[in-house]
Amino acid sequence: MSPLEERRKSAASAWFNALRDRICAAFEAIEDDYAGPDAADAAPGRFSRRAWDHAGGGGGVSAVMRGRVFEKVGVNVSTVSGTFPDDFRGRVPGTDESGAYWASGISLVAHMRSPRVPAVHMNTRHIVTGEAWFGGGADLTPSLPDTDLNAAEVADFHAALKACCDAHAPADYPRFKKWADDYFYLPHRGEARGAGGIFYDNLASGDWEADFAFTRALGETFLELFPRLARRRMNEPFAAEERAAQLVRRGRYVEFNLLYDRGTQFGLQTGGDVEAILMSLPPVVHWP
Amino acid sequence: MSPLEERRKSAASAWFNALRDRICAAFEAIEDDYAGPDAADAAPGRFSRRAWDHAGGGGGVSAVMRGRVFEKVGVNVSTVSGTFPDDFRGRVPGTDESGAYWASGISLVAHMRSPRVPAVHMNTRHIVTGEAWFGGGADLTPSLPDTDLNAAEVADFHAALKACCDAHAPADYPRFKKWADDYFYLPHRGEARGAGGIFYDNLASGDWEADFAFTRALGETFLELFPRLARRRMNEPFAAEERAAQLVRRGRYVEFNLLYDRGTQFGLQTGGDVEAILMSLPPVVHWP
Numbered sequence: 001m002s003p004l005e006e007r008r009k010s011a012a013s014a015w016f017n018a019l020r021d022r023i024c025a026a027f028e029a030i031e032d033d034y035a036g037p038d039a040a041d042a043a044p045g046r047f048s049r050r051a052w053d054h055a056g057g058g059g060g061v062s063a064v065m066r067g068r069v070f071e072k073v074g075v076n077v078s079t080v081s082g083t084f085p086d087d088f089r090g091r092v093p094g095t096d097e098s099g100a101y102w103a104s105g106i107s108l109v110a111h112m113r114s115p116r117v118p119a120v121h122m123n124t125r126h127i128v129t130g131e132a133w134f135g136g137g138a139d140l141t142p143s144l145p146d147t148d149l150n151a152a153e154v155a156d157f158h159a160a161l162k163a164c165c166d167a168h169a170p171a172d173y174p175r176f177k178k179w180a181d182d183y184f185y186l187p188h189r190g191e192a193r194g195a196g197g198i199f200y201d202n203l204a205s206g207d208w209e210a211d212f213a214f215t216r217a218l219g220e221t222f223l224e225l226f227p228r229l230a231r232r233r234m235n236e237p238f239a240a241e242e243r244a245a246q247l248v249r250r251g252r253y254v255e256f257n258l259l260y261d262r263g264t265q266f267g268l269q270t271g272g273d274v275e276a277i278l279m280s281l282p283p284v285v286h287w288p
Numbered sequence: 289m290s291p292l293e294e295r296r297k298s299a300a301s302a303w304f305n306a307l308r309d310r311i312c313a314a315f316e317a318i319e320d321d322y323a324g325p326d327a328a329d330a331a332p333g334r335f336s337r338r339a340w341d342h343a344g345g346g347g348g349v350s351a352v353m354r355g356r357v358f359e360k361v362g363v364n365v366s367t368v369s370g371t372f373p374d375d376f377r378g379r380v381p382g383t384d385e386s387g388a389y390w391a392s393g394i395s396l397v398a399h400m401r402s403p404r405v406p407a408v409h410m411n412t413r414h415i416v417t418g419e420a421w422f423g424g425g426a427d428l429t430p431s432l433p434d435t436d437l438n439a440a441e442v443a444d445f446h447a448a449l450k451a452c453c454d455a456h457a458p459a460d461y462p463r464f465k466k467w468a469d470d471y472f473y474l475p476h477r478g479e480a481r482g483a484g485g486i487f488y489d490n491l492a493s494g495d496w497e498a499d500f501a502f503t504r505a506l507g508e509t510f511l512e513l514f515p516r517l518a519r520r521r522m523n524e525p526f527a528a529e530e531r532a533a534q535l536v537r538r539g540r541y542v543e544f545n546l547l548y549d550r551g552t553q554f555g556l557q558t559g560g561d562v563e564a565i566l567m568s569l570p571p572v573v574h575w576p
Contacts (some may be wrong), residue, residue, distance in 0.1 A: 150450075
């Protein structure tokens with residue numbers, strides 16, 4: 001392991017941790033500023049953190065908040081190492097000579113109390129095997145996709161991700177957007193999981209600093225973007241039918257995560273922390 | 289296709305349909321007889337049926353009831369044919385020369401309103417490729433597995449399945465019980481899905497009539513057994529904490545069905561009816 005590689009790993013890991021702290025602070029500020037119809041009924045939510053160890057080495061910290069705007073939001077950071085089982089090696093770059101890996105990342109899923117505020121997911125990670133690359137993405141899931149309610153939020157979400165990608169040479173927005181459309185899709189339903197966003201993996205442009213800069217920029221973009229979108233409608237009253245539709249829509253989220261999501265499967269199959277991995281599952285779900 | 293084989297298919301398919309009618313009637317009678325604390329608040333549930341076509345040929349009927357004892361129960365019967373995709377053929381007996389299959393069966397999942405009445409699953413099926421066999425099983429899922437509340441129901445459930453198996457030569461109770469324990473298991477949690485029961489597949493003893501007789505006997509056993517168990521505690525008041533525990537326990541059911549259940553994966557991958565396949569998912573679920 002070269003000193004350069006070690007410095008890069010430390011820098012990536014430190015970034016994910018620092019981003020987590022800033023996101024948690026921004027989300028707690030949203031909890032403080034909530035002024036919706038039932039604001040007086042509950043105190044602002046606060047994150048609680050739980051550390052966990054990884055069998056192969058390293059570990060992570062799960063931060064979870066159950067609040068009055070964020071019905072359930074989980075922000076996981078982890079820095080782990082280990083050896084891939086043989087049946088993984090053929091599918092992972094850089095594992096021909098050794099199954100050893102190192103991985104660090106941040107992963108976030110927020111399920112909102114109001115059906116008028118979309119659910120959101122964001123994840124960025126750095127992985128080192130015999131090769132080194134970045135991956136990640138962000139996607140938005142309105143609760144009422146058959147209406148125009150969140151049309152402005154969806155447009156803003158895509159615009160911000162496009163601007164982020166366009167400012168960074170390693171990022172290819174049209175390709176990353178299509179990748180999200182292809183990835184966040186439920187073939188058994190013939191339905192998109194939500195409104196899409198961006199998705200990318202195996203990002204290794206040849207300029208590590210540029211790839212890392214894009215990774216940081218995506219985090220910064222998310223940190224500015226989602227709080228702005230959440231604040232827009234969080235105080236609006238909503239109808240019982242909107243809430244009912246949200247709970248059904250969340251069932252699609254569960255179906256996607258358990259049937260198709262590679263991160264979930266990867267985590268469960270490599271002995272990750274179950275509660276941290278499945279933190280993405282919504283707090284209340286209806287399959288009517 | 290020999291006339292004998294055609295008669296056998298017809299007989300199996302007719303049995304599954306007739307069993308469905310009797311189960312639905314028995315469950316509706318339970319709805320009628322409910323006398324729990326809130327009995328006056330809602331009318332007895334009734335099944336509604338929906339027919340669906342299968343892309344390869346044939347189709348099925350989904351019967352669903354949302355009642356005051358059965359929060360959501362689905363009883364599917366289907367008789368379908370088609371050709372397995374190539375990647376299935378290596379995994380299915382009798383498909384070396386042709387991927388053609390015929391399959392008929394009944395599948396039932398009941399999620400109960402009271403956390404004091406266990407959820408239950410029962411399925412039997414007849415499959416014909418180049419070979420012909422039966423498969424199926426039944427398992428019970430108490431909502432409060434960490435208590436002794438349903439100890440008597442669990443004991444009765446196992447005893448009835450044992451008696452059914454012991455009376456039929458093709459059935460091997462110890463093996464079928466262990467198969468259920470191995471199958472209805474969540475490796476990522478290190479937890480059983482419930483209290484187990486029996487599970488079997490590829491049952492072809494060489495005596496088709498005996499195999500079919502066991503299949504019918506399992507249906508008859510279920511028809512006598514589960515209504516008896518459901519009636520035992522359905523009118524008991526229950527605590528809010530018991531209901532809360534039930535909704536969390538249901539999350540494990542979802543995790544099992546979407547991550548591991550072969551019938552679910554088989555159905556979704558072979559173009560089955562999505563609503564019929566996912567009817568097994570509980571109506572309300574919490575991941576706290």
